[in-house]
Amino acid sequence: MSQNTKKHHEPLIHIVKRDDMVWWQAWGIRLAAIVLGVLLIGIVSAVLTGESFFEVYGIMFRGVFGRIFEGKTSMLWKFGQDTVILLCLGLAVAPAFKMKFWNCGAEGQALIGGLAAMFCMIQFGGKLPEWMLVPLVIVSSIIAGAIWGLIPAIFKARWNTNETLFTLMMNYVATQIIAYYVYIVGGGSNVINPVETGALPVIGKSQYLLNILIVAALTVAMHVYLKYSKQGYEITVVGESQNTARYIGINVKKVVLRTMMLSGAVCGIAGMLLVAGTDHSINKDTVGGQGFTAIMVAWLGQFNPFVMVLMSALIIFLRTGAAKVADSNMLNSSFADISVGLVILMLVGCEFFIQYSVRLRRAKKGVEA
Amino acid sequence: MANQAAIELKNITKTFGSVVANKNVNLTANRGEILSILGENGSGKTTLMNMISGIYFPDEGEIFIDGQPAVIASPKDAFDYKIGMIHQHFKLVDVFSAAENIILGLKEKEGYNLKAAEARISAICEQYGFELDPKKKIYTMAVSEKQTVEIIKVLYRGADILILDEPTAVLTPQETQKLFAVLRKMRDDGKSIIIITHKLHEVLSLSDRVAVLRKGEYVGTVETAKTNESELTEMMVGKKISLNIERSEPKDPQVRLEVHHVDCTNREGSLVLDDVSFHVNAGEILGVAGIAGSGQRELLEVIAGLQKTDSGAVLYHNPKTGNVDLLQGKTPLQIRELGVRLSFVPEDRLGMGLVGNMDITDNMMLRSYRKGHSAFLERRAPKDLAEHIIDELEVVTPGITTPVRRLSGGNVQKVLVGREIAAAPTVLMAAYPVRGLDINSSYTIYNLLNQQKEKGVAVIFVGEDLDVLLELCDRILVIGGGKVTGIVDGRTATKEQVGLLMTKTEGGAEQ
Secondary structure, three states, rough: OHHHOOOOOOOOOEEEEEEOHHHHHHHHHHHHHHHHHHHHHHHHHHHHHHOOOOHHHHHHHHHHHHHHHOOHHHHHHHHHHHHHHHHHHHHHHHHHHHHOOOOHHHHHHHHHHHHHHHHHHHHHHHOOOOHHHHHHHHHHHHHHHHHHHHHHHHHHHHHHOHHHHHHHHHHHHHHHHHHHHHHOOOOOOOOOOOOOOOOOOOOOOOHHHHHHHHHHHHOOOOHHHHHEEEEHHHHHHHOOOHHHHHOOOOOOOHHHHHHHHHHHHHHHHHHHHHHHHHOOOOOOOOOOOOHHHHHHHHHOOOOOOHHHHHHHHHHHHHHHHHHHHHHOOOOOOHHHHHHHHHHHHHHHHHHHHEEEEEEEOOOOOOOOO | OOOOOEEEEEEEEEEEEEEEEEEEEEEEOOEEEEEEEOOOOOOOOHHHHHHHHOOOOEEEEEEEEEOOOEEEOOOOHHHOOEEEEEEEOOOOOOOOOHHHHHHHHOOOOOOOHHHHHHHHHHHHHHOOOOOOOOEEEEEEEEHHHHHHHHHHHHHHOOOOOOEOOOOHHHHHHHHEEEEEEHHHHHHHHHOOEEEEEHHHHHHHHHEEEEEEEEEOOOEEEEEEHHHHHHHHHHHOOOOOOOOOOOOOOOOOOEEEEEEEEEEEOOOEEEEEEEEEEEEOOOOOOOEEEOOOOOOOOHHHHHHOOOOOOOOOEEEOOOOOOEEEOOOOOHHHHHHOOOOEEEEOOOOOOHHHHHHOOOOOHHHHHHOOOOOOOOOOOOOOOHHHHHHHHHHHHHOOOOOOOOOHHHHHHHHHHHHHHHHHHOOOOOOEEEEEEOOOOHHHHHHHHHHHHHHHHOOOEEEEEOOHHHHHHHHHHHHEEEOOOOOEEEEEOOOOHHHHHHHHHHHHOOOOOOO
């Protein structure tokens, strides 16, 4: 019978699940992945543009930070602003994702928050004193974002709808509402001229400083909330095992609703920072897809707000820098996305090596009876 | 043909992370014989067979087929070696017909020819005595028919070595007999049949030889004709050890918990508890015996407030206030707020009792984190408790910050039981608390339950080992098919008596 059976050789490699790594080994692998990704960007750029390998990084650095060594800090401030907006959205989705509620609606929640801010700035501008109007702008955007986040959570808790699809679809609803609002207010011009009433005050040298300070405070607050508060503990338990949560008497639905409200509210803050803090206007691209990038920030940061700071900065640096490389070499604007994608691919891929070890084919051993 | 080795395993080892599923397993299956693989739950039977059928790849060891070293890295390789596995959970496409499922994925020279396939299927059916309509759609089939499709699927591919994973678990006794007849015919045809099971009488009536696994290790192979039930049991569970658990007389037994005529329907709509009534006294251990899945889990979950009842009442006699509180229809939190100190060691330790990814301290907090009005967690007391339990119960852990899923089964259970006892309960429920534990850890758990009993706690102990139940418990409640089939005295009842009650499904409760 053995004559017609096909022979097989042992595969060259096979994969074995490994015991848990020490944390510094895991982070070492992740760091190596980032370095590898950045090197890849350099190689790809150098090949495509004909610039020297090192010059690519020079262009990237100057593209992000400008002529910082000559004391010009405006680019640095812009970098900080972009980073904190992305971070703020990441902070918003982190509790939801930690609870295993896949909130893909940060984009829409932030837009609706921004819309609430814009609405108050236009409607009550000049009618209310600034000291009343600014808090109203802030509070209304938080509430609007929270409501937008709460809606899919209610449907999830009540009818067990799929939250991924629901939150995703809510983004399109939000976008269309904004488009309609801009159409009405802008009188068909599709632009709302900047409104100064009700805008956040400018402190210090840059209009971005206040945004950065607010998000810095939020980062610390979110870290404390997730790690040291009872509600944060409940989020962890619900995310890890709903059975355990029920067993110890946690009301799972209540936690889901509460956490999504929080997630939406923080998104609302991000929208408010964009509208009342910097743009003073709104359009459907105000958030610019960062609500989706934020999901990656939260995952890559493993829901640790301080690691998320680094991840946001990394993504913004790569995107801005690569855009500059593309710009100065007449490459397609998608080059920036491709570059960010390369590094994220490395980072996601390296998780495989943290979870599993790859063993080479074993040397033939003598068979013992 | 006989006594010619079809497949031979040498020193096969497979680990999943820190869990050793198979360790140095040696096994031979001959042509023209039926080999049973016998072992308790979790003894590594299925993992071993998955390595033969190419689903897993062994970490160490070698496989020989017809005396030649073989490498089986995928199910396709297994088919090339003429090995076919019939899984416990069928892998069929519901909307396809039997024939379509059988030829699915095959690349035959004549191309897709359903007619020819159906003819061949009918021929196979005739040869071995199967009854199957090749045109019938899977979703209209009964479970036994689906199993037939799975078997024909591997025969169609020319399998000489057939592996069946618990094939009788889903069959009625009549269907089982039919299956056995077919398997015997295949054996006589020179095929090599490996059947995984933990039912002793099937092993004895069907197989030629029996290989026994225990905790992932190979114990030995015996010829069925030269063995008996008790020898096999001993091989399967290890040397029978006299337990000698100290059992004190209950002191001052007062009724602590009463269950009156409770009916309960599960999510699938079947009645899992049928008119269940009993009571538990303070200071006694009430054992719950029954075949797995007879309603034990639901019973405990009803008391814990995790499962809704259709009718009936659960009453708690509060020793502090003297009040009688109604428990059913309340959530676990509401029960706690009533001042009912109910502790529960659930069957699913890491999926319900503990959170595997959290460390011991944070797992201690599950019960106590709500304490105080602060919005923030207080980790000092849980940390002290964690250290105390590690000390007291000799929990082996790399450290207090190690996630509990990385501890061994016995240590996980010590953490869970330790936490539940630390809550100073008046009622303590434990479901299969020693499952998967070694002897020493098991004894730690028995002693803890006994200590609680002496403190006047009402203990409910759901167990599967009748010897333990009979040595540990004051009274034993036997449950069969969701009904209470009897409540017996643990000191006077015999194993046979309890065993009979377990399989009795008709007749009401008797006191």
